Amino acid sequence: MTGEASDRVRDEGFDEFLDALADGEGYYVECANGHGSLPPRRVCPHCGSTVLVDEPLPETGEVVTHTQVYVPTPAFAEDAPYVNAVVDFGAVRLTGQVLADAEDVTVGTTVEPAVSETATTGERLLVFEQR
Amino acid sequence: MTTVRVAGVGLTHFGTHPERTSRDLFAEAGLTALEEASVDRDDVEAVYYGNFMGELSEHQGHQGPLAAEALGVQAPATRYESACASSGVALRQAVRDVRNGEADLVVVGGAERMNNLSTAESTEALAIAADDLYEVRAGVTFPGAYAMMATAYFDQFGGTREDLAHIAVKNHENALVNEHAQYQREISVEDALDSPPVADPLHLYDACPVTDGASAVVLASEAYAERNDLDAGVAITGTGQGGDMMALHDREDVATSPAATEAAEEAYADADVAAGDVDLAEVHDCFTIAEVLATESLGFFETGEGVTAARDGVTTQHGDLPVNLSGGLKAKGHPVGATGTSQVAELTKLLRGDHVNSKYVPEARVGVAHNAGGTVASAVVHVMEAVE
Numbered sequence: 021m022t023g024e025a026s027d028r029v030r031d032e033g034f035d036e037f038l039d040a041l042a043d044g045e046g047y048y049v050e051c052a053n054g055h056g057s058l059p060p061r062r063v064c065p066h067c068g069s070t071v072l073v074d075e076p077l078p079e080t081g082e083v084v085t086h087t088q089v090y091v092p093t094p095a096f097a098e099d100a101p102y103v104n105a106v107v108d109f110g111a112v113r114l115t116g117q118v119l120a121d122a123e124d125v126t127v128g129t130t131v132e133p134a135v136s137e138t139a140t141t142g143e144r145l146l147v148f149e150q151r
Numbered sequence: 152m153t154t155v156r157v158a159g160v161g162l163t164h165f166g167t168h169p170e171r172t173s174r175d176l177f178a179e180a181g182l183t184a185l186e187e188a189s190v191d192r193d194d195v196e197a198v199y200y201g202n203f204m205g206e207l208s209e210h211q212g213h214q215g216p217l218a219a220e221a222l223g224v225q226a227p228a229t230r231y232e233s234a235c236a237s238s239g240v241a242l243r244q245a246v247r248d249v250r251n252g253e254a255d256l257v258v259v260g261g262a263e264r265m266n267n268l269s270t271a272e273s274t275e276a277l278a279i280a281a282d283d284l285y286e287v288r289a290g291v292t293f294p295g296a297y298a299m300m301a302t303a304y305f306d307q308f309g310g311t312r313e314d315l316a317h318i319a320v321k322n323h324e325n326a327l328v329n330e331h332a333q334y335q336r337e338i339s340v341e342d343a344l345d346s347p348p349v350a351d352p353l354h355l356y357d358a359c360p361v362t363d364g365a366s367a368v369v370l371a372s373e374a375y376a377e378r379n380d381l382d383a384g385v386a387i388t389g390t391g392q393g394g395d396m397m398a399l400h401d402r403e404d405v406a407t408s409p410a411a412t413e414a415a416e417e418a419y420a421d422a423d424v425a426a427g428d429v430d431l432a433e434v435h436d437c438f439t440i441a442e443v444l445a446t447e448s449l450g451f452f453e454t455g456e457g458v459t460a461a462r463d464g465v466t467t468q469h470g471d472l473p474v475n476l477s478g479g480l481k482a483k484g485h486p487v488g489a490t491g492t493s494q495v496a497e498l499t500k501l502l503r504g505d506h507v508n509s510k511y512v513p514e515a516r517v518g519v520a521h522n523a524g525g526t527v528a529s530a531v532v533h534v535m536e537a538v539e
Contacts (some may be wrong), residue, residue: 089350
């Protein structure tokens with residue numbers, strides 16, 4: 021099914037988040053007290069505030085930590101080895117795959133988020149490209 | 152408020168038993184514990200059962216009643232699921248119920264069947280302890296998540312793969328004579344360093360194995376133990392639980408485990424002990440780096456200083472504070488839902504003096520069990536004391 025649209029039922033909130041990221045218009049949820057979180061949210065997970073607005077995700081972020089995965093789940097069998105990273109965008113952090121060689125990724129590496137698809141199943145995948 | 156006594160413990164062999172059902176594994180552990188406790192099974196008032204992946208590995212939900220009937224016990228039974236901390240949280244509930252006078256005699260334990268799955272399937276099953284939308288769909292595996300914690304730890308505090316290898320070597324050495332352990336064989340630092348990578352910087356020998364097994368403990372109120380003249384000289388004197396955001400990226404710091412710190416502080420206060428009073432600990436070393444985070448959260452070492460403890464000999468058999476004398480998850484094995492109560496079973500024997508490794512802690516009075524779920528979004532800590 022590589023390259024074909026997934027027949028997965030959409031996950032409201034999460035899929036809109038990926039749609040926006042794919043269009044270059046990534047966002048996160050910010051509460052009245054300035055805490056960031058990822059959708060779907062009805063309250064801020066940090067303080068319970070119900071005043072939530074979408075804020076644009078910064079264009080780039082910095083790698084907080086990373087690993088190269090050699091033993092994947094079946095859904096990533098043909099993708100391995102790949103580099104996972106947690107990337108800091110200020111108010112929120114995201115986990116994704118870095119489209120780079122492992123030796124080029126260190127703590128502090130600047131990357132840009134995007135949406136690609138997995139080699140194994142063609143499912144949408146949050147990725148980071150080096151800047 | 153009554154103190155909670157451990158009246159009996161039971162463990163199966165931890166290892167590769169793909170054809171054994173979890174209900175049969177739990178029956179073996181639970182019946183062993185009941186026999187050791189020498190109690191009338193009609194007195195059992197509740198069964199608390201930990202299991203994580205039964206829906207995936209055995210196509211079985213609603214496992215509480217199965218756990219009770221496996222023991223021939225007619226009592227209400229509930230299954231608890233909190234990833235790798237499943238039987239730890241089951242234990243906490245049981246401890247509180249006995250302590251509050253809700254029950255005088257209960258069985259708590261857990262079981263997991265994993266080796267009937269392929270490596271890829273069990274990797275997938277373990278991964279569901281992470282956030283499906285934001286972590287699993289990005290390819291994060293259970294080893295991958297801990298690998299990212301290790302990368303962050305090394306970056307913030309220092310430490311090397313060789314430091315972590317000493318933890319694996321230590322825990323294998325401890326398991327050598329433990330008949331319940333999956334790996335009763337020595338490994339060297341070189342073996343660990345040369346093993347194949349799973350998720351950098353973690354290699355195969357940094358990781359616990361995939362394990363089938365079960366554990367159980369019988370808990371009694373002090374009054375019941377006295378009334379029935381039970382040989383129950385070990386008490387659970389403190390319980391604590393902590394929580395955190397589910398996804399690693401939603402935590403302020405990915406190189407520490409604050410949920411476990413919270414659980415430890417609560418358990419110590421509950422038992423009125425301090426970290427310095429602890430003589431030995433069984434901690435959740437699903438990966439070598441996890442033992443580091445655990446021992447720091449338990450207050451044995453300052454943050455960033457626990458990584459060399461095994462290498463320096465502090466946590467080894469002859470060290471000041473032996474950690475994972477059972478072999479830990481690393482060498483004894485990690486049948487996920489059984490792990491929390493297996494730690495308590497091992498500590499009970501170590502404190503009673505009838506564990507094969509009790510000789511290393513002959514004067515021990517206070518033990519601590521640390522059980523963690525996922526990347527420590529759940530953590531439960533229990534303090535155990537030799538009271539007789």
